[in-house]
Amino acid sequence: MDAAPFPAAAIAGVRAAARDHLRITGQAEDAVIERLAASALALAEAYTGCALIARPHQAMMAACAEWRALPVVPVRAITAAAPVGAIDIDGDGTGWVRMAAAAPVAFTAGLATGWDAVPAPVAQGVVLLVAHLFDARTASAAPPAAVGALWRPWRRMRLAGARR
Numbered sequence: 001m002d003a004a005p006f007p008a009a010a011i012a013g014v015r016a017a018a019r020d021h022l023r024i025t026g027q028a029e030d031a032v033i034e035r036l037a038a039s040a041l042a043l044a045e046a047y048t049g050c051a052l053i054a055r056p057h058q059a060m061m062a063a064c065a066e067w068r069a070l071p072v073v074p075v076r077a078i079t080a081a082a083p084v085g086a087i088d089i090d091g092d093g094t095g096w097v098r099m100a101a102a103a104p105v106a107f108t109a110g111l112a113t114g115w116d117a118v119p120a121p122v123a124q125g126v127v128l129l130v131a132h133l134f135d136a137r138t139a140s141a142a143p144p145a146a147v148g149a150l151w152r153p154w155r156r157m158r159l160a161g162a163r164r
Helices: 008-022 030-048 120-135 145-154
Strands: 055-061 064-069 075-081 084-089 095-099 103-109
Touching: 008 030, 008 120, 030 120, 030 145, 064 084, 075 084, 075 095, 095 103, 120 145
Parallel strands: none
Antiparallel strands: 055 103, 064 095, 075 103, 084 095
């Protein structure tokens, strides 16, 4: 599965929020904070099981007459899937395909259209993680438990072999 990088505007939004949280006024640390922002967003997606910021994704799907779920949620649109038997998107954002032959499926997935639309608790968890990673650059301290607590309500669990 391939995902486009996080949009520059989302990284800039996380950077600004993290700078405010850390009370950093200068721009000398911006490059470090931007790398930490991308890492924190990726970790949030891995933990929650869903894409946070809407962006293009692509997944190689095997040929199968049965419905198969796309690996990323919430799916907003399935933009290219050929040769496809059928496509569908459930109300919960799960994208489904039936493939006539193995092929990549292009789709857009994401919980929010941009950083400003990310639910406040998820965004706060990202900012706290960036701040922790920034402060603990030379230490191996565990991230604050509050990060997981803020993200937990948005966590999606998938059962292996889930079928429609």
